[in-house]
Amino acid sequence: MLYLISLGLSDENDLSLKGLEAGKKCEKLYLEKYTNILNTTPEKLEKLFGKKVEEVERKNLEEDSGRLVEEARKKDIGILVSGDALAATTHLSLVAECRKSGVECRIIHSSSILTGVGECGLSLYKFGETITIPFWEENYKPAGFYETILKNKKAGLHTLILLDTKKGGMSVKEALEILEGIDKEGLLKDKLLALSGVGSEDQRILFGTVEEIKGKEWGKPAVLIVPGKLNEFEREFLEKGN
Amino acid sequence: MLYLISLGLSDENDLSLKGLEAGKKCEKLYLEKYTNILNTTPEKLEKLFGKKVEEVERKNLEEDSGRLVEEARKKDIGILVSGDALAATTHLSLVAECRKSGVECRIIHSSSILTGVGECGLSLYKFGETITIPFWEENYKPAGFYETILKNKKAGLHTLILLDTKKGGMSVKEALEILEGIDKEGLLKDKLLALSGVGSEDQRILFGTVEEIKGKEWGKPAVLIVPGKLNEFEREFLEKGN
Secondary structure, eight states: OEEEEEEESSSGGGSBHHHHHHHHHOSEEEEEOSSSOOSSOHHHHHHHHTSOEEEEOHHHHHHSHHHHHHHHHHSOEEEEEEBOGGGSHHHHHHHHHHHHHTOOEEEEOOOOHHHHGGGGSOOGGGBOOOEEEOOOBTTBOOOHHHHHHHHHHHTTOBEEEEEOOGGGOOOHHHHHHHHHHHOTTOGGGSOEEEEESTTSTTOEEEEEOHHHHHTSOOOSSEEEEEOOSOOHHHHHHHHTOO | OEEEEEEESSSGGGSBHHHHHHHHHOSEEEEEOSSSOOSSOHHHHHHHHTSOEEEEOHHHHHHSHHHHHHHHHHSOEEEEEEBOGGGSHHHHHHHHHHHHHTOOEEEEOOOOHHHHGGGGSOOGGGBOOOEEEOOOBTTBOOOHHHHHHHHHHHTTOBEEEEEOOGGGOOOHHHHHHHHHHHOTTOGGGSOEEEEESTTSTTOEEEEEOHHHHHTSOOOSSEEEEEOOSOOHHHHHHHHTOO
């Protein structure tokens, strides 16, 4: 059996009782740190589960998934993933591979940034497509996500903007600079939201202008939200501050 | 302090370690069963937290929230909520009320149907606005949600359809009959998804025609999904079945 064990939103105590039990039962535990920024340490996880936790690279997870699936055929193994395991498509591929190979796979869910952002006061039902801003490189400057924000905005929907998790995670400032460079429709003239440390004691949320957001310190991981049409409750909640 | 303690997706073991600790610390625990269908029993929760759990009606939560907030000013109280507490706006109103009254409020997150539906293989990033189908009454037959499904579909986005939680929860069959009665654009000619017991041992998922879905037994709570544009991975995952 292959268990995908979600660690949850902010630290190792967001793990569910079910996840703890599954992890303790597994003969081998792997930690996947690539699709999300880990808010705990491998040491804390080893203490929690009472066993060694081996770090696995994304490359291994994607290129070497056959080995993991074969290992899961012989014994119970668990892969620990920050947030909810199914918020990243990499893990769905692993589920598909298990299925093809006839190996049992079970997902243990936990809290995710996709619902944790409800802390800001916006209705979770009114979000449109979620986007990710990737780091730009000399010859790689994708900007298709901007059209998605516009499309959501025109439909009155909020856009959750995730930030690249590479290089320790993109900062709020870096993300805003990329957005400012392509904002031909003037989306950033309106206030937007920045959130970091969602669900933790250090949670920070600000509904403000780009300049106000840039002037504040943000932890990692952080996300941005471009609000769509606000109802009265949402507007009041945002304006009163967090 | 008022704790909103999310119980998670499928049973009491989806509670997080953080939620368990907070609940044990609270002097008084309430259980809110209205915005979601409880997948456990008050008795199991009392055993887990080692104290009495008092059931609270939605009416009490909404009309009598002032009393709860005042109680939370004097001592630590917790409100237990199925799924993630912020997936229902009722709970955000309570957060707003705490804030207005200067009473501390903390949300302990857990897994939610909003992310749990990732089990079907659709990308969670590609969902549009979420809708709920309410029970129809003689003089109350709202159908605005149909336009939302159409709008999502035209934008290529998937629509998560939640079902009314009143009267023990709307069945998949009841929901499909309402949809069939208003489906002037022929959305239901294409296959759609039904899911029940997401995250539990009894999880059922079917990608099929309305007739195929109606012909199967479904637990409660259940949800439907009208898929938008499918990418190759999604199509293959859906076609291979769950």
